[in-house]
Amino acid sequence: MTTTTITKKSFREVYRSLHIPPVYYFLIVVFLTSGILDQLYSDGQILSNPLIGMNILVRSVALGIVAIGQTLVIIGGSIDLSVAYLISITSVMSSYVMQGKPENVFKAIVVVFAIGAVVGLVNGLIVTKLRVNPFIATLGTSLILKGIINGTFSNYTGSVPRSFEFFGYERVGSIPVSVIILFLIVIGGWFVLSKTKFGAHLYGVGGNDEVARLSGLRTDRVVIGAHIICSLTAVLTGLFIVSRLRAGAPWVGPDGVYDLESIATVVIGGTLLSGGKGGVWGTLAGVIIFGILDTAFNQLGVNPYLTIVIRGAIVILAVASYTYRSKLQVA
């Protein structure tokens, strides 16, 4: 008797303390809608086949990892549009360095993370020290990365050894390694944001840069740190993609529209685009929503060009659903 009341009470407390973002209700709606549509117009795999559910998560891994980094940058009041080409560079460089040999795996990982850290550092420095609008700064670095990669590689380059494919294909029990890594990254992001000093500073800087500076924060360092973390998550996404594809190609980043979609999932998840408010759990829901839509389009056989259209419309409408009530003037 007493034990049940205690568990009930603590359950409610836990539920409240979790602050489940409203986007999870939207997630359920999207899942049920696509499940029902699938039941009516296709073979009903989404609701009946548990493998499809896991497949949705695997599809979400690539976008999910980089979206967590994007969440941090956006909370800090900045943005990163260079992730798509950084993902391309990672996938090409890692498979180029590996050349199918297991002994090169470690070297390749060190190289790509070093590249990622440098790109993040440069982004952060341009935004903070040169005071360039973050949209423009990272679009500029994205153009630079694009030029470098298109000038250097034009097709599949190198390959990854069998041992490296565990990231993309291996399972622990019935759960894919990649899904576990995604959840570790999400938990890591949550920990950084809510349990560390850096996270608290990030919210402060994103909320009001000037106030944060006047209260003694080294705001530039915080923003640069967020940019470096974001670039590192993009690198991890690139490594995941290359381990799935088994060879790197320069078009994987822009083809996946990771720049726009990572921003979209962050905003759908309830993080303010102007910074200072939000979290990683909402972003995770946004990512899974995109995974469900992907799977549903696939099941229903929607024309690939139309899926681009629907995604573009969803990005705009999702952002609008948060902004339309605000009194703030935007441009």
Added chain:
Amino acid sequence: MTTAAITPQSGVSKFLHFVWSNIKKIPPVYPVFLVLFIVVSFLSPTYSSMNGIMAFLRRTAPLAILAIGQMIVLSSGGFDLSIGSLVTMVCLGSSLLLNNDPANAYPAIGIMMLIGISIGMVNGLVVSYLKVPSFIVTLGMMLLVKGLVLYWVGGAPKGYFTDNWRMWGRGYIENVPVFGRFPIGLIVLIVVGLLIWYLYHRTNFGKQVLAIGDNVRAARLSGVRVNLIRVAAFVTCSILAVIGGVMTGGYGGVNVTIGEGMEMQAIAACVVGGVLLGGGKGNVLNVIFGAYTLEILISMLTLLGLPKPYKDVVQGLIIIGAVAYVAYMARKKR
């Protein structure tokens, strides 16, 4: 105090002082363009002939028109990233509507113009009433338009452009005194440039665009109909994008990737032409020369043997550098 000490006394130095203070007011884009142009004409003799100059002006006219449109949105404080997709739409859509029949050329352009205007209107309305940042709206619109067009034409261009459609982008008027051959694209640019110059620098519309770019609240309080002006700015930009699209297609021919990246080129041209991102400042002639400077720089690098993909690298460096320079100057003034 120190300025009083070095104030010129004699007439000559007074005159020199006057000349220098006027030279200092010249926007940096003109001397930069001049220097680059001289370098290029040393590298390649075609650039010092009248024919070569006219060919250069024909090639750059579409970008200049796109940049003027982008300038209007930028100076209202927004961005328009959908114009590249609009160029693709105009080219692919027209190739389908033309159906290889010259009689369809102007109806096709008319239909594209109507679609362009409605896209601009949606951009403006979503920004104004749903309060979505223009960056997101136009980025989404870029995907949306591209997807719709590819779906419409089935993934690949159909047919070719008829000559009367292509004329606007690649035609010449032959046997013009002094110039030799005068590009039709340049005439379009001059007409559009004059119209927008009047609209932007001489009418209330232009002043109101600049006002909302500078300070939305102040503009609203002083009676500017912010939403209307914002929508009008996006629509103007889209109209110019359609015109620029017809000229781009006329010059370059049918191609699925024809408009890709043009939005960034237009923004880069604006930045080089001294437009302030975030709004409040802009000049039509400077932006046209911004487009010329960008193109001549890329021609120079091509002549020097830089592979084509590195164009993007240069463009990225220019955008960052120019914005950083403006930000630095703004801080110095303060």
